[in-house]
Amino acid sequence: MFSIEQVKVFVASAELGSFSAAARSVGKSHSSISMAITSLEDELGVELFDRSTKMPTLTEDGERFYEQSLLLLRQIERMHASAQSSLNNVEKKLRIGLGEMVPFALIESLLEKTADSYPHTKLGVYRGEYPWLIEQLQQGELDIVIAANAETAPIAIDFYAILEIEFVCVCSPDSPLADMPIVENEVLLATRQLACVNMLNNPVLKAYASVSPEIWEMTDQDDMIKLVEQGVGWAAVPKVIAEERLALGTLKIFKPEFSHTKQTILIDMLVSSSHQQGPVQQFLMKELKSLNE
Structure with a gap:
């Protein structure tokens, strides 16, 4: 079975246009790159490069394997990033309650920014009336509530005027x-x-x-x-x-x-004072508070 290292060497060779350039990019010798590609071709049973020209070029099979290799490497990157997120206690999901009078445009760009910063956290947005939102927040079904003119916050609920x-x-x-x-x-x-x-x-x-x-x-x-x-x-x-x-x-x-x-x-942000805030919630709360600056 071929290795991920062989796939990386193959992609580098395909993108840089030569085995020698790939060797320099990964810090290996030209011969080791050539051997890795040959071993990969033997494992797959196809020729990936046409070596009859001055510079090796991808064959039809090589083109297909190149596209598949990119997908594989991206998936591996996502797996590494997801594992790193778990090590850093990044939330797997963040649930946001939105009051009926709060324009979605208020948080649209903030959600995009959060998704860019924490791509492995699923974001959920739920519309509802104020009493229902508070009930869900108290029960731990929501992490952040954004509502208009919140009444006096119940016990164990902190609120901040954001905009x-x-x-x-x-x-x-x-x-x-x-x-x-x-x-x-x-x-x-x-x-x-x-x-x-x-x-x-x-x-x-x-x-x-x-x-x-x-x-x-x-x-x-x-x-x-x-x-x-x-x-x-x-x-x-x-x-x-x-x-x-x-x-x-x-x-x-x-x-x-x-x-x-x-x-x-006034638009207020409400959070449970008893709920432990993870990195994603802290990030979004900071962005929401900055709306008033």
């Missing part, structure tokens, strides 16, 4: 509201409003989310925004989401008469 997000009023670009410099209160009262149930239940956003006497309640923010884009009504949404849709041309931000100041809400 303040602004809410704005939006409508369809085809809505009459879109062309008004300032939308008067009478106009809004006469126009259907869409609102997420969690906003209506939030003491900070309740007044902002219930202006019109005709309100369609939604449990999902994305579903609500889709209806706004279709011109069904207007709504208050996180500015970060509104700006994404504004760039796509599907939403228009308007200024309401009733609001003279920015309407904001």
Whole structure:
């Protein structure tokens, strides 16, 4: 059976274009490289290199074996990295609870950064209402919870204010509201409003989310925004989401008469004070805290 060392020598020879160059790269003699390749060919029963030319070139069988060798070496690297992660007590999985009013855009780049830094840790993101998220955190089913305006944290739960997000009023670009410099209160009262149930239940956003006497309640923010884009009504949404849709041309931000100041809400991070934090959780918590800097 051929060895991993032979495979590495073969790949080096194929990529560098000669046995002598491969010998220099791995710190061995030209003859030992040639013998390793010949032994590998004997083991496989095929010629990997055409030696009739000045510089050895891969045969058709050699091309196939080269592609397979790259896959094998990458798999071995992953196995070594996974084993090293276990030695360093890196979590196999990190579970993140996300409140219904928290825009996914808030953590999207942080999850990508975490995946790059800890590629062998599986990340799970779970949406839910605040009471359910806290229950899951207390039971150890979640490692980090990110929620809007968390209530007083229960015993054994630590929380950190990580970011303040602004809410704005939006409508369809085809809505009459879109062309008004300032939308008067009478106009809004006469126009259907869409609102997420969690906003209506939030003491900070309740007044902002219930202006019109005709309100369609939604449990999902994305579903609500889709209806706004279709011109069904207007709504208050996180500015970060509104700006994404504004760039796509599907939403228009308007200024309401009733609001003279920015309407904001705090986003908090909650973790169990009794749960031991591994390297991945510590990394993500540090990144989340830096959002407020």
